[in-house]
Amino acid sequence: xxxxxxxxxxxxxxxxxxxxxxxxxxxxxxxxxxxxxxxxxxxxxxxxxxxxxxxxxxxxxxxxxxxxxxxxxxxxxxxxxxxxxxxxxxxxxxxxxxxxxxxxxxxxxxxxxxxxxxxxxxxxxxxxxxxxxxxxxxxxxxxxxxxxxxxx
Numbered sequence: 001x002x003x004x005x006x007x008x009x010x011x012x013x014x015x016x017x018x019x020x021x022x023x024x025x026x027x028x029x030x031x032x033x034x035x036x037x038x039x040x041x042x043x044x045x046x047x048x049x050x051x052x053x054x055x056x057x058x059x060x061x062x063x064x065x066x067x068x069x070x071x072x073x074x075x076x077x078x079x080x081x082x083x084x085x086x087x088x089x090x091x092x093x094x095x096x097x098x099x100x101x102x103x104x105x106x107x108x109x110x111x112x113x114x115x116x117x118x119x120x121x122x123x124x125x126x127x128x129x130x131x132x133x134x135x136x137x138x139x140x141x142x143x144x145x146x147x148x149x150x151x152x
Contacts, residue, residue: 003030004030004031004032005028005030005031005032005049005054005055005151006031006032006034006052006053006054006055006116007024007028007031007032007033007034007053007054007055007056007057008033008034008035008036008042008045008046008053008055008056008057009021009024009034009035009036009057009058010032010035010036010042010045010058010059010062010081010084011035011037011057011065011100012037012038012059012062013043013059013060013102015040015134016100016102016132017035017037017058017136019132019134020057020100020132020143021033021035023140023144026069027140027144027147028147028151031054032049034053037062037063038062038063038064039062039063039064039077039080039083039084040064042058042062042080042084042152043084043087046084046087046088046093046095047087047093052095053095054095054096054150054151055095055096055097055098055147055150055151056096056097056098056125057097057098057100058081058085058097058098058099058100059080059081059099059100059101059143060078060080060081060082060099060101060103061076061077061078061079061080061081061101062076062077062080062081062147063076063077063101064076064077064080071109075083081099083147085097085118085121085122085125085126086121086122088122088125089121089122089124089125093100093125094124094125095125096125097122097125097126097127097128098127098128098129098130098143098146098147098150098152099126099128099130100119100129100130100132100139100143101129101130101131101132102131102132102133104131111129113129114129115128115129127146127149127150128146130142130143
């Protein structure tokens with residue numbers, strides 16, 4: 001079911017990224033996980049690289065640039081995830097996307113409303129969301145179910 005699947009994790013918050021990578025390693029050990037940490041690197045990996053992915057786990061708000069010793073990562077890009085979904089739509093990239101977020105409000109929209117809008121706007125990509133919490137582990141069950149439904 002999940003043999004040799006390629007998963008791209010787009011996440012700039014290191015603790016959350018580590019939790020998700022550990023989860024993927026435990027539940028989908030045969031999958032290859034790629035990770036990028038900014039809006040710009042996500043664009044490069046999705047739109048410019050030769051690599052294709054079987055699934056993208058996407059944060060909605062992230063730094064513009066990768067963090068390194070010389071840079072702050074630039075200004076936060078609150079619409080980065082939605083911009084990536086829009087770019088995938090415009091380029092006819094049909095890779096399934098699950099949004100993994102720590103926020104339950106985007107702008108003035110509740111997460112449930114935002115979920116409906118994303119499904120309507122990006123039906124070829126957007127599957128659903130997982131509300132991530134470092135304190136609670138229930139996100140793992142939801143993410144596992146969603147990944148299994150995509151890979152089955």
